Every structure is written in structure tokens, then in C-alpha cells.
Amino acid sequence: MAERVLIYDTTLRDGMQREGISLSVSEKLQVAHLLDQLGCAYIEGGFPASNPKDWELFEQLERETFTTARVAAFGMTRRKDIRAEDDEALRVLVECFAPVITLVGKTWDLHLDKVVRVSREENLAMIGDSVRFCVAQGKEVVYDAEHFFDGYRADRDYALRCLQTAAEAGASNVTMCDTNGATLPTQVAAAVADVRAALGPSVALGIHTHNDAECAVANSVAAVEAGARLVQGTLNGYGERCGNANLVAIVPSLELKLGYACVGPERLARLSQISHEAAEICNLQPDAHAAYVGRCAFAHKGGMHVAGMQADVRSFEHIDPGVVGNTRTVLVSELSGKGTVREKAAEFGVELDQAAVDRALERLKVLEHRGYAFEAADASFELLLRTEAGEIEPLFSLETLRVITEKRADGRVETEATIKLRVRGERVVQTAEGNGPVNALDAALRRALTRHYPELGRLELANYKVRILNPHSGTGAVTRVILDTTDGHSEWATVGVSPNIIEASWEALVESLTYGVRLRLQATAEA
């Protein structure tokens, strides 16, 4: 039997430290479910009361059901010179519903002397008291030894005593943290092996690393090889500075290359999708070159490699891409694609003959080259296929549209959109104001169409995402807009692309309403 390594995710706490990431409570819940789908053993949600948003997150997490993951609340060992039960923060942790509490404490003399000004003995008491208090309240405690490797270099014996104290107080796991990201793999391996020998096999060890020397993944793997059985990290390695250990690279290396059991083959096959969805939720571009899951991770270019691959895929692929839910792409070949088109058509229940498949593929390639991304806009892709199948009639034909934004001397900004169009033979001219150009366009278009399509009243724009595709061209760059629309029951996503953000938004808007009226509401009516 393969040995088990537990995956502990801290995307919702450490990951949020990455510059530019800021998630709402509902977005954090979406990430939590992705982590559960991946098969994480623990999901760390942060400190339940560092601000109202985190408090609300825990209230919501309590109501959710997870299949593999247990929720962990994060906090520090007690303050110095008080009893654990008198520490406000520890009380918050034990009163929180989370079955797991992760406590972080000090290990490094430099830190004790210069930063927190606590004696070595009091620090040990803070560790022991805090762990015991939480365990006595029925919690599972994971102990995080901050700056462990710095502390180990400075004073090995004291660093070991810190871990020992946490373990003896009842921590289910003591995790060694490379808080500064200072340590290299051989150093991690030697320290973990030493700890393992000193503490004995009854103490479960964990590893938490940062990527400051671009070694966080290797450090995590090295620690597991040396005896750690819990790995802390984040989706896509999000985290402050250079990021945390990237679970998306660690899990497949442990499972596929070293034979450990982390999440199992079924969940591993969702890895690429989960990584990309997490990026979308964080409004970050998925890294095309990411190990295992990147769009280019199995992209083959150049005659020699492609020929080698066709002779034996192992000659240029370290694993089968399907195992992590990725796909091989041959950058010069047009063979890739037809299978996908047929597969999607079957999924949507669209009947396409050979010629229509060819046309759809051709159109797909032209559009993707121009910056469309149908991976995140299934509704637009379904419309594309149904259009090739001859099923889709446009809702209206546009004559002109005009959007005017004016900013006055007093600072007030006003936007109005005017649309002239024909719908079912009738010419309609409609103007609407909005708090921005897209809002005004949306209002004008719905008003123009409502008499003919009263169903539109039930649709709502749920999400609006903008991505600049080639940002180095400055404001001359191409803009991709993704709109999520809901009818209260289900949600669908459409895409628009243009150098002009208003045009891109208009395109996504029209597709969203077309899909809603033509497909979604029809389906509801039939049901």
C-alpha cells in the first residue's frame, strides 16, 4: 500500500497575501469547494475574527459540506505571561466551529530576542499551554513552527525542543516552516531526517515552504522523502513575495513519481481544471507554462520533438497529460481539435455533420487566435456550434449603437447608450443611462427587446470580468470580457474580444441574452 501524505491547503490565508488578490466571501467558498474536489485533507480559512470578512467566511464554511476536507482555523500561541484560557484570540479559536486549529509559534532565537522579546522557557510554555488548551476543548491541533529552519541552523537543540513540546502537548502534526524561503532542498532533507530520528516515528511531521529561492516545490518533496507526511501549500503557489509551495506541482510529483497516496487518481485527473478555475476566481491569468497543468506543459513544437513523440510519447513527455487532466497539444498540427469539437457537440446535444465540424473547428481556431477563450465561456461555444448546425437565429439586427460618457467640471460623470435595431420586423430606438458604458448598454438593449422577449426580465448579469490580453501594448491592447448571466436557476458564461472594451462587452452581452432566450428559457419552458 502506498504511504499517505496529507495535503493541507492555505490558499485562503497565506495565498491571499499575494499582491493583487482580494476575494469576497463567496469567492472564498468557491475556492474551498475546489480544494475539496481536489481531495485536500485540510482547508485553512484564516483567523476567524481578524476582520468581519473572515468572521463571515467561517459562518458560511460551517454551513457547507465537504467530502475530504476538514476546516482549520489559524491563530498564534497565547500571549506571554498569561494563561491560555485568558487569551482572547485562543478563545475565539476554540469557540469557532472548525474542528482543526492550526497554531503558529516561535522557534528562532533571533526572533525571540529581537522581535517578540520572550525568553526561551516562556516560549516553550506558550507552545505547550496553547496546544493543550485547544486539545482539551476537543480540537485537533496542527502546530506550525515558524522560522523552523533558521532556528534549527542557529540552535538545533532548542528548535527540536519546540517541536517536541508541541507534540507532547497533543498536536496531531508538527509542521516545520521555512518562513523566509531561505532553505535549499538538501538542507531541508537533512533537517527533516534529523528531526525524524530525534522525535521518533510516533510524531507526525509536516512541511510548509516559501518560494524565495524557487525551491518551494522541491523542498516540500524533499521533506516528504525525509519523513514528513503533511504538506502545506497553496493552489498555483499563490502567496506573498515569491509565493508559497505550489500544491498543483507537489501532488502529482508525490503521486506519480514517488508513489505516495495524496488524493488518488480520480481527483488528480481534475488538477488542471481546478488550477485554472482557481486562477479565474482570483482574476489571474492561468500560467501557461505551469508544471503539469499549464496550457504549454505538453505543447510540442519543432519537427524533431513531434516526430519523436509520434514514435513514442515517452520520448518527450514525462507523464501522460490526461492523468492530471491536461492535454497534449501539437502546435503545428491541425489534428488537435476535431475530437474536442465532437466531444463538446455531444455534450451539448448538437448534431454536426463532418463539414460542420470542420467549419466549427476553423472558426474556433480563428477566434482563439484573436484572443477568445472558450474554456471559460461554454455558452458562447455552444452558440458557435449551434450556429454551425444552423439552429440559431439572432434575436435582432443592429443598425447602430452609440455610447457617450461625459465628465463635467464639477466631477460628475454621466453615461448614456443609444441603440437602433430591428426586432421581429419592428425598428426600435432606445436610450438608457447607466453608471458605466456596459451598464448603460445592457439597460438600453433589454428595454429595446423586452416587448418581444419578456423572458429577458428574469435574466441578471452575475459577474463581469475583464482581461487585457497583451498588456504591453498599453491601451492599444486587446480586451477580453467574460460575462456570467443567471436566470435564477443556472448560470452561463459568454465571451467578447476586441481592442475596444465597449465592443468586447457588447459582444458578450448579446451572446448572453441570445443564449438566455434561445436555449436556457426554452429548456425551462419545455421542462
Add this chain to the structure above:
Amino acid sequence: MAERVLIYDTTLRDGMQREGISLSVSEKLQVAHLLDQLGCAYIEGGFPASNPKDWELFEQLERETFTTARVAAFGMTRRKDIRAEDDEALRVLVECFAPVITLVGKTWDLHLDKVVRVSREENLAMIGDSVRFCVAQGKEVVYDAEHFFDGYRADRDYALRCLQTAAEAGASNVTMCDTNGATLPTQVAAAVADVRAALGPSVALGIHTHNDAECAVANSVAAVEAGARLVQGTLNGYGERCGNANLVAIVPSLELKLGYACVGPERLARLSQISHEAAEICNLQPDAHAAYVGRCAFAHKGGMHVAGMQADVRSFEHIDPGVVGNTRTVLVSELSGKGTVREKAAEFGVELDQAAVDRALERLKVLEHRGYAFEAADASFELLLRTEAGEIEPLFSLETLRVITEKRADGRVETEATIKLRVRGERVVQTAEGNGPVNALDAALRRALTRHYPELGRLELANYKVRILNPHSGTGAVTRVILDTTDGHSEWATVGVSPNIIEASWEALVESLTYGVRLRLQATAEA
């Protein structure tokens, strides 16, 4: 004395395999000089005749002078069943001016049997003949053993014989290549140590890795620790699939953490600049989170970390950022307090009295609550502080602005912006077209101001980012725009926030030009 590790760069060959990179000959020469500034021992230029561009590159390289780097031409061992001197490609290599020839050959039985269909013995002859031929022509030969680690796993003894053959034929270095990126650090370390023991200390070993398991840097470092003394990689890890080994992370780890001599402290201090310039030449965004050199690599956020840092920088920094030419930055966020404001003021050289610090902090909190993010927009924050210090006069006063976007029945989209403003007592009315609203506004504003501020002609928008802050409110959400602007020397970022994307962009645009004229260009003039 520190042991020497030679840095071998293949950005100009393997790096060019990255999707989207395409450099002209003159851009490749710029990269070559960056590599020389960094202190690389070898610069690999590619095969001198695989296409006319590469031929021209070698012609140009011949005329250049480098201080540390020797130029290497790259090719394969001879074709099977002919003499080395009859191999066209080998003749091209020996006739090229490059003093070093890097020859790649096969190691792996799978590859020999299924792809190239060459017997094991003939493969050894191909290696030996080719190396001997080039050495006899007065060249230094580096031998690259392709798929070495796969070959080693499949048939250790044969893999060793391949290396031995190249060494005996006169190769100055035999480099083990992890062509698929399949191998993990402990596996690399074990194989290299075994090779070292088998071949003896007289054979110099090298390492060439790929990042398919996000371990290329760690694999390179592990190989050096096990005895390799030459490391092949690329600037910023550029390369096909998930990239090559990233020299920008390997060099400082070897020098600063393991005590090897690669490029020396003086050249190491240029590392950040070289990394960023290489990205610019390749038209790629420098990775803000890159180890050692990223803009965020030494960025500190949150009260606890900043307080810890002020007590002792080692408590949250693994190296002194100046050693690799990077700088510490304190990220401004709603978590920050007066300490952060004072520190930023000192960094910018702004004098603020206590009342001004209070006002700045108050304003910061109000703005961040409304969605501003100053951590990614230092220039806007500097303007905010200087405004509180009474230093900043606006460039102009706005009367009105108007942006009109029209889409016609034929699908054509046109955008024009009209601005009415007063600049230095003069009223200016200016209209400009653009391919989108921001582009049109930018054009109109610059035209309106250029007569009074001719310096504006030197500024360029380098990057335009849009983030919808509460996307679930649909198009009614708040938009945050971040603009990066450059004057050709440095780059600065400004932020704008509004429910209306045009207003948000306008705000960031005005701040960007104000910063450019008031601060950046003044500083340049004074220097």
C-alpha cells in the same frame, strides 16, 4: 577559495522555444551582452545554419567583444554510418568562428530503438567520432547527453559509457540533460554522484534541466552539490513547455547559500536589472513574483511582518535584496499604520509633519475602502503623500470630457474623445480618435498638453490592467484600473477607481502623466 561553477546560457537557443518569443538578430545580440554582463562562461547561439537568421547572428557575434563569455555553436553528433568529416552539419560547426561547439547525442535505449533506430555501438561511435573531429579542428567541445536521466534509469551502464566515450574523445565537459524534465532532485543527486564516482574527478560534469515538475532550479543545485561544475539554463527560465532551468535563481543560490563562485558579487548585483531587461527584450512582463529579482520578492505586507522587519530584517528576508540588485518594498494596504506611511515617505524623500501623516493615513484608508490598491500603484501613493505635503500642483484643470463610441450597421466601431481644459491659463479643446475609449482619451489629453509639457512625448503606456472589484454585482460593479507608464528608463504605476471604467481609466491616466511630468522628468533633468 570558493570552488568555481561555470554558467552556460542557452537562452538564445532553448529559450527561443518558448511559445511567443521571437527575437531579431539585433535583439539576440542585446541578450548576448546581458549574459556577458552577468558573467556567463558560455553563450550558446544555436546552430549556425539552421536558418538565415541564425547564420547572421553568428556573423554578428564574431564582431562583438565579450568579457567573460565564450560563444558556443550547437549541433548534433554525426549521422549514422558516415565519417564525421563527411557530415555537412559538423563541417558547418567547425567552420564557424565559435571557439566552443556543443554536441548533443543520444543516451536512452528507447530513443535509439524507437526514434533514431541506431544500434548502441554505432551511437557510441557517433559520439566519439564527432567529439574527436571537432577537438582535432581546435574547438572546445561540450557534450550534451540528451535524455541522460531516462537512459540512466533504463540502462545505467550504457548511459555511463556514452558519457565516458565523449570524455575520452576530448570533451571539456559532459553535461547530463533531463530533457523531459521528468526527474526529481534526490534522483538527480544520486545519479550525478554515481557518475562522478564512476568517471572519476578528471571528467568535468555539467547539468541541463527542464521545469516540467517545477524542480529545474533545485535539480541544477542538487547536481552541483553532487559534483557538477557547469550549469546550463536560460534567463528567467524561458524555454519550451514549462521552461528551462532558471539561471536567475540558480546563480544567487549557488553563490550566496552554498558558497560557490559563479559570477562574483559585482556582477551578481546586476542580476535584477539583467533579468528585467531580458524580459523587456523578449516582450514579456517581468514576473513580479520571481525568486530574488521579482518586484515582490522583498515586498512586505501586514503589520506583523513590517514590525518584525523593523526589529531585524533577517527575520523576514532570506538575503539582503541589494546583493542581487533588488530593493525592499513595503506594500501599502489597509492593514498598514503610521509606521508604513512614515517609511514610504522616507523612501520617497517626502517630508511630512505629524498632522500630514495623520491626513495621509486617513485618506489612504478612505480610498482603500473604496477599492483603491496602492500596493500595486506606488506612483499614486507618492502623489498622495506629496499632495498632503503641499508639493503637487495639478497639470491642468478639467472643464469637461466626452467619449463617444459608435458601432455602425456594417460592424465598424469608432471612438472619439473630446477634452476641454485649462492649462497655464490657456483654454484648450482637443479631440482625438482611438481604438478604444482609453486610447482615445490618452491621445486627446497628450495632444492638449504637449505644447506646455513637451516632455510628455517621451512617456508611453506600458501596461493596462482592469480588475472588477465586486464582479457579482454585474456591470454595476466597481472598476479598478492600474496603468504602468514608462519614460524609457523607469516605470511607474498609478491607480484609478470608479463604477465607470472610463472615469477610472481617466483618473489613472491623469495621475500617470502628472507623476511623469512633476517627478520623473524633473528628477531626470536634475541628474
